[in-house]
Amino acid sequence: MYTRKIYPIKTVLRWTRRYIFLFILIATVPVVFYELLGCKWLHLPWLPIGLVGTALAFINGFKNNASYDRLWEARKIYGGIVNASRVLATMVNDFITNEHAHKERTEEEFFQIKKTIIMRHVAWMTSLRYALRVKKTWETSYSNKSDKEHMREIEIQEYANTLSEALDGYLSDSEKEYVLSMTNKQAACLNLQSKHYKALKLDGLIEDFRHIEFKNMIEELFTLQGKAERIKNFPYPRQFATLNLFFVWIFVLLLPFGLMHEFDEIGQSFLTPGDTNLFFKTISEIFVWLSIPFSIIISWIFMLMERVGDVSENPFEGMSNDVPITTISRGIEIDIREMIGDDKNEIPKPFAEIDNTQM
Template sequence: MIVTNTPGYRHIFREIWRPAALLFVWDVIVTVTYYVVPFTAPSLPLTLFGTALALFLGFRSNSAYQRWWEGRVLWGQMINASRSLARQARNYLPDEAKDLKRTIVLRQIAYVNALRCQLRRQPSDGEVLRFLSRGEADFALGRVNVANGIVDGTGRRINGARAEGWIDTIQQASMESILVDIANAQGGMERLKNMPLPSQYRFFPTIFTHLLCILLPIGLVDTLGFATPLGSSIAGLMFLVVLAIGDDLVDPFANTVHDVPLSAMCRTIEIDLLQAIGDPAPEPLRADAQGVLW
């Protein structure tokens, strides 16, 4: 996610120079053709077309942003649930179960990092083994859904603590309710990742936006004359930018500069949970030189 307050002009230029150049070349061709072979195009249909397309693109962008924001809210819930799980493990389990306390905390840290990798379509084995031993991780790594396997293993350890008499059934139910919240948040994230916007939202806006960019100079050249390449290119670029905004936000976990900063939030969870049990914690992640927080 881009977090700097100052616009990255170099990044913006890299994003727009190709479509801007294509628009400008097409507008120049239309303008030159107009002065060689004069023609007239009605402006009213083009105005109606542009207005309808602007409403369509605006609705699509709002839908894409809603998906992005829901992804951020779900990860906020994951952070809160992780803190609650560590706090209850620390407070409920007795001193003789200090190894289990640390195990539950490390499993939760491994879980959020495994979930991050799954959402970004990256291998998760290395992240899991950073926090868990091979024997501790084998049960989860043998599952198709590694993150869910880690949560299942944590639930088994909580049940074992109740069997040992370290916690009672009420405390077990309280900790299980947090695992349910974690599972619900994961399910919401997987829904966003695996269920794209309907094809109508993706296909038709793209076709109509490019069609409008083709028609714009034809409808404007009679009014703008030699200024058509400038005016038409700017107008067409605005529509293309709105189209690109929807594409950038529709998948909040695609591992691009526009996505939810999963790595930074996993580091936040790691810091909070390790400090909760008195272990040394790493530094928070910072934005890189381009102002992007991953």
């Protein structure tokens, strides 16, 4: 349900176009010196460059696997939040009764109690996703021009509106003031929930066993929150990420110097001693220029894999391949508010996809 659609190749090319322009320059300049200016000494043997490329492929694969593990763990955490939220809604529906109440409540009063708990839970999810969108110094999407351009296009809610605006209607004025005054606002929401459950127990609306179950749910939500915060606050080891980027650029810079001589030799192989065929002679003279598109393609593949790993290692930034926490949170809100019988006219609609992207 909550997945990102496959992007067409034109979108990928647009995302990496600045690198492509640079690769064109890096691939063309050596060939110009080699072929037009006669600097035939300007080449490197292909074997060491090929070894660098092979080693880089392994390093890139290691980084991408580790980045995917972080991304998949983040998705599993939000899958846990989906399940826990639905369980909470059923508990709110079934556990809060007049069975042990000191004073009987009407159905309308019960609905208000249930809605208060559910809306506060939505406030917890809102506070959590805002915390997960906070910019960290090691996250690259905020400094990369293509990434920033893309995030502006998809209009990420947490960057467009403040947390105070997003919490309107979910908490009372006093609760909202309390939450916003705390450093960890999502923990403050769960603290309010815990106090509410205690008040319900003292009023006899829930007995000991049900109170314990509600406390267990608080523990489960704190566990899921802590797992998400762990991914957010501890980056992929920077020594691996930085060295991988350096190695990619070293390979990209060396690549044309190895390819152009190889292509030149292939072109020369079309001619045999004494051969005057104009067609083969022309091919042999221009074949070295074919190293340019091949250099660009190979460089683009390695850099694309580096960038995919780079944006995947921080799965809450808001890029197209990140976990769509805003969409998931809105989906949960719709589910649990419908479960308690809230007015469908008051329940918000799902967020629309923008450029095939869920936020």
